[in-house]
Amino acid sequence: xxxxxxxxxxxxxxxxxxxxxxxxxxxxxxxxxxxxxxxxxxxxxxxxxxxxxxxxxxxxxxxxxxxxxxxxxxxxxxxxxxxxxxxxxxxxxxxxxxxxxxxxxxxxxxxxxxxxxxxxxxxxxxxxxxxxxxxxxxxxxxxxxxxxxxxxxxxxxxxxxxxxxxxxxxxxxxxxxxxxxxxxxxxxxxxxxxxxxxxxxxxxxxxxxxxxxxxxxxxxxxxxxxxxxxxxxxxxxxxxxxxxxxxxxxxxxxxxxxxxxxxxxxxxxxxxxxxxxxxxxxxxxxxxxxxxxxxxxxxxxxxxxxxxxxxxxxxxxxxxxxxxxxxxxxxxxxxxxxxxxxxxxxxxxxxxxxxxxxxxxxxxxxxxxxxxxxxxxxxxxxxxxxxxxxxxxxxxxxxxxxxxxxxxxxxxxxxxxxxxxxxxxxxxxxxxxxxxxxxxxxxxxxxxxxxxxxxxxxxxxxxxxxxx
Amino acid sequence: xxxxxxxxxxxxxxxxxxxxxxxxxxxxxxxxxxxxxxxxxxxxxxxxxxxxxxxxxxxxxxxxxxxxxxxxxxxxxxxxxxxxxxxxxxxxxxxxxxxxxxxxxxxxxxxxxxxxxxxxxxxxxxxxxxxxxxxxxxxxxxxxxxxxxxxxxxxxxxxxxxxxxxxxxxxxxxxxxxxxxxxxxxxxxxxxxxxxxxxxxxxxxxxxxxxxxxxxxxxxxxxxxxxxxxxxxxxxxxxxxxxxxxxxxxxxxxxxxxxxxxxxxxxxxxxxxxxxxxxxxxxxxxx
Ligand SMILES: Cc1cc2nc3c(=O)[nH]c(=O)nc-3n(C[C@H](O)[C@H](O)[C@H](O)COP(=O)(O)OP(=O)(O)OC[C@H]3O[C@@H](n4cnc5c(N)ncnc54)[C@H](O)[C@@H]3O)c2cc1C
Ligand SMILES: Cc1cc2nc3c(=O)[nH]c(=O)nc-3n(C[C@H](O)[C@H](O)[C@H](O)COP(=O)(O)OP(=O)(O)OC[C@H]3O[C@@H](n4cnc5c(N)ncnc54)[C@H](O)[C@@H]3O)c2cc1C
Ligand code: SF4
Ligand code: SF4
Ligand code: FES
Numbered sequence: 001x002x003x004x005x006x007x008x009x010x011x012x013x014x015x016x017x018x019x020x021x022x023x024x025x026x027x028x029x030x031x032x033x034x035x036x037x038x039x040x041x042x043x044x045x046x047x048x049x050x051x052x053x054x055x056x057x058x059x060x061x062x063x064x065x066x067x068x069x070x071x072x073x074x075x076x077x078x079x080x081x082x083x084x085x086x087x088x089x090x091x092x093x094x095x096x097x098x099x100x101x102x103x104x105x106x107x108x109x110x111x112x113x114x115x116x117x118x119x120x121x122x123x124x125x126x127x128x129x130x131x132x133x134x135x136x137x138x139x140x141x142x143x144x145x146x147x148x149x150x151x152x153x154x155x156x157x158x159x160x161x162x163x164x165x166x167x168x169x170x171x172x173x174x175x176x177x178x179x180x181x182x183x184x185x186x187x188x189x190x191x192x193x194x195x196x197x198x199x200x201x202x203x204x205x206x207x208x209x210x211x212x213x214x215x216x217x218x219x220x221x222x223x224x225x226x227x228x229x230x231x232x233x234x235x236x237x238x239x240x241x242x243x244x245x246x247x248x249x250x251x252x253x254x255x256x257x258x259x260x261x262x263x264x265x266x267x268x269x270x271x272x273x274x275x276x277x278x279x280x281x282x283x284x285x286x287x288x289x290x291x292x293x294x295x296x297x298x299x300x301x302x303x304x305x306x307x308x309x310x311x312x313x314x315x316x317x318x319x320x321x322x323x324x325x326x327x328x329x330x331x332x333x334x335x336x337x338x339x340x341x342x343x344x345x346x347x348x349x350x351x352x353x354x355x356x357x358x359x360x361x362x363x364x365x366x367x368x369x370x371x372x373x374x375x376x377x378x379x380x381x382x383x384x385x386x387x388x389x390x391x392x393x394x395x396x397x398x399x400x401x402x403x404x405x406x407x408x409x410x411x412x413x414x415x416x417x418x419x420x421x422x423x424x425x426x427x428x429x430x431x432x433x434x435x436x437x438x439x440x441x442x443x444x445x446x447x448x449x450x451x452x453x454x455x456x457x458x459x460x461x462x463x464x465x466x467x468x
Numbered sequence: 469x470x471x472x473x474x475x476x477x478x479x480x481x482x483x484x485x486x487x488x489x490x491x492x493x494x495x496x497x498x499x500x501x502x503x504x505x506x507x508x509x510x511x512x513x514x515x516x517x518x519x520x521x522x523x524x525x526x527x528x529x530x531x532x533x534x535x536x537x538x539x540x541x542x543x544x545x546x547x548x549x550x551x552x553x554x555x556x557x558x559x560x561x562x563x564x565x566x567x568x569x570x571x572x573x574x575x576x577x578x579x580x581x582x583x584x585x586x587x588x589x590x591x592x593x594x595x596x597x598x599x600x601x602x603x604x605x606x607x608x609x610x611x612x613x614x615x616x617x618x619x620x621x622x623x624x625x626x627x628x629x630x631x632x633x634x635x636x637x638x639x640x641x642x643x644x645x646x647x648x649x650x651x652x653x654x655x656x657x658x659x660x661x662x663x664x665x666x667x668x669x670x671x672x673x674x675x676x677x678x679x680x681x682x683x684x685x686x687x688x689x690x691x692x693x694x695x696x697x698x699x700x701x702x703x704x705x706x707x708x709x710x711x712x713x714x715x716x717x718x719x720x721x722x723x724x725x726x727x728x729x730x731x732x733x734x735x736x737x738x739x740x741x742x743x744x745x746x747x748x749x750x751x752x753x754x755x
Binding site: 172173174182210211212213216217218239240241243245249250252255256258259262263267268272273274275276277278280351352399400401 | 492493511538557686692725727728733736
C-alpha cells in the first residue's frame, strides 16, 4: 500500500543513472494506480484552486484530481482534454515547478501536489485504453490554416477543430510535432507517445499535411485568397540556431544543438547504419550553454557513446536556465559542469577536424540588462581543453522564412512576429501567431497557451467577419 | 501523401532522371530551387535541384547521380514507385539577368541544375552560351535539352572522347580569350570545378555564380549544417543560397565540411552494394 504523505510528493520510480545512460528509454516510469491515488489524496480540493491560475491552458486541475479520487480516470481524461489537447506531453515536459505546482497551496509549507505526474498518469491511462476526446461540435463551415505543428500549432488546431472548424496544419518537416519530435529527446519524451497524441487530433478532424514549407511551397496570401481559408495561425517556432562567430566554428565536429538533436531524435542517427542518417559523437564532448537544450544535448551524448561530457557555461550555476530536475538528472548521469568558463576559439587539425577548445575563465561582475550578473573575462586565464565534438546550445531565434514571404507581417528587430498579446492578432488581417515565433524560445505550455488564445480569437474573428 | 515516379530515364549508368508527381512543388518552383527528398522511412533527407517542371501536369523533374547509398537507392527505384517525402521548392531563385550574354557551365550531374537556369535566361531574351562536360562521352547528360536551351553549346570531355578535349573551365578560358563579350557566368558541378571556374573568371572581373552543395538536413534554416562562409560571412546555403557569388566563397572550408561523414558514407554504400548484389542473386534464383 502506498501511503500519502501530507508534505511530500509521492515519489516516482525511475531508471537508475547507471542503467539509463546506456539506453534511450524514458527515465521516469510514471505512477502506478496506487501511487496515483495516493498522490491524488494529497490535493485539498481548495475552494479557490490557485494551481489553475498557474496553468497557461487552464487545466481544471481540482476537478480532474477529484475525478481521480472518485476512481473515474476516464472522466479525469475528459476533464483535462476539455482545455488541454496534449496532456501526456505536458505532464512530462511542463516546468510545473514554475507554473501550476508553484501556485499550489501545499507548496507554501511542503511539496505541492504532483500535478504534472497526475496529468501524465491520466493521459497515459487513457491512451493505453484508446480513449479519445469527445467529438467536435457541429461543423462551422469555415476553414482555418495552421502553419507549423509544434505545440502552439497543434493546440490551436485541436481547439479550432473542437469548435467545429475545418483545420489544416502545414508542416515543413516530414513528421509533425516540432521541437517535441526533433528537439526533446526520446528519454524525456517518447516519440511514439507524441505521435499518438497527435493522432488523437487527426481523429478529431485535424488534417495534417507534412512536407509543406509555408512561404515557399505556398504563401500565407495564397492560403487566404486562393485556398479559401478564413484565417491563418502561424506557429512556426524559433528554429533558427545562433552561432557566435568564434574562430573555428565551422570545423568538422562543431554542431548546433538543433542539428545534433535533429540527427539523433528525428532521424534516429543513434541507429546508424540501420538508418541512413549518421552522426559523429567523439569520446570527449563539450556542450556550450546551460539551458534545457544544453542538458538534452549533454545527456543525449552520453547515451550516444561519449565517454566524457562537459557542459561549459560562461555564467555560474545560479544563472543556468535549465530545469532543476534535468540538471540533477544530468549530474547523476555523470555530466561534468564547468561554470564561469567561456570558449573563445575552436581549434582544428589540418583536415579541418575539431581537436580542442580554447577557453577563458570568467568572474561575475555587475548585473546586465537582463538583471543577471554579467560575466567578465579574467585576463591571462586562457587554457586549452581537448574535445572531439562541440555542441553549441546558445539559443535560437524565430525563423524568418514565413515573415519574409508574407508582405505586411510586422516583426521585431530580432525576428519575433509582433502580435496583440491577448489575441495573437498580427499586423495582417486574418493572420494570427503564437508560440516561440512570437516570444522567442520559451516553453511547450506557453506555446500551447498562445495557441489556445489565438484559437479563441480566430473563432471571434470568423464569427464577426463571416457570421457563424 | 506519396510522391509517385511517373517516368524514369537512364541518362548514364549512374545518372537517372525522374519525373515525380509533386503538384505542390510544381506550382511555385522556379529555376535554381531545390527539393529535399527521402526514398524510404529510414532514409536520409537529401537535397536535389529541380531540373525541370510542368506546372500543369503537377510534375517535377530531378536528375540524380549515384555517389553513395541514398542516391544509389533512389536510382534503383522504378516507374510507379514513390518517394516518401519530397518537399520544396527550397532556397532562393537563381540570380537572373534580363539582358546581355550569360555563359552557363555544367560539369557532370551539374548540367541538370543549369538547365532550368539556361531555359529561364533564354526565355527572358538573354543570349545563352552553354559549356557542358563530363569525364567521358558516356557520362554526358541532357545534351539535347541543353542544346535547345542555348544559343551556342560547347561540349567537353576530359578524355577527348567527344567535343573539346579538356575541362569545361579550359573551354571557358578559351571563350574569354577569344574576346567574346560575356556579362555573367553561372557554373554548377563538383565543388572543385566551381572553384576552378571562379579562378578562371576572377582575373577578368567577370561576375560568376555557383550553386553550392553542402550537407543539409532540414533545408529550412533550422539546423545550420549547411553553413558556408561567403565574403567572410556566415550563410546558410539552404535559405540564403544555394547560388552565391563565386569569387566570395570559401571553397577550402566547404570542401572540408563535405567530408564530415566520409567514413560513414562509405560504410553505408558498401553495405548497400553488398545487399544489392544479394537481391540480384536472390532474384535470379527464385526467377
Ligand atoms: C532541446 C529542447 C528542449 C526543450 N525542453 C523543454 C522542456 O523540457 N519543457 C518545455 O516546456 N519546453 C522545452 N523546450 C522549449 C519548447 O520545446 C518550445 O518552446 C516549444 O516547442 C515551442 O513551440 P512552438 O509550437 O512555438 O514551436 P516549435 O515546437 O518550434 O514548432 C514549430 C514547427 O513549425 C514548423 N515550421 C517552421 N517553419 C515552417 C514553415 N515555413 N512552414 C511550415 N512549417 C514550419 C517547424 O518545422 C516546427 O515543426 C525545449 C526546446 C528545445 C529545443
Ligand atoms: C542544393 C543542392 C542541390 C543538389 N542537387 C543535386 C542534383 O540535382 N543531383 C544530384 O545528383 N545531386 C545533387 N546534390 C548532391 C546530393 O544531395 C548528394 O549527392 C547526395 O546527398 C548524396 O547522398 P548519398 O547518400 O548518395 O551519398 P553520400 O554517402 O552522402 O556521399 C557519398 C560521397 O559522395 C560525395 N558527394 C556528395 N555529393 C556529391 C556530388 N554532388 N558530386 C560528387 N560527389 C558528391 C560525398 O562527399 C561523399 O564522399 C545537391 C546538393 C545540394 C546541397
Ligand atoms: S498543462 Fe502544464 S502547467 Fe497546466 S496543469 Fe498540466 S502540467 Fe501544470
Ligand atoms: S492548489 Fe494544490 S491542493 Fe489546492 S486544488 Fe490545486 S492542487 Fe489541489
Ligand atoms: S539544411 Fe539545416 S539549416 Fe540549412
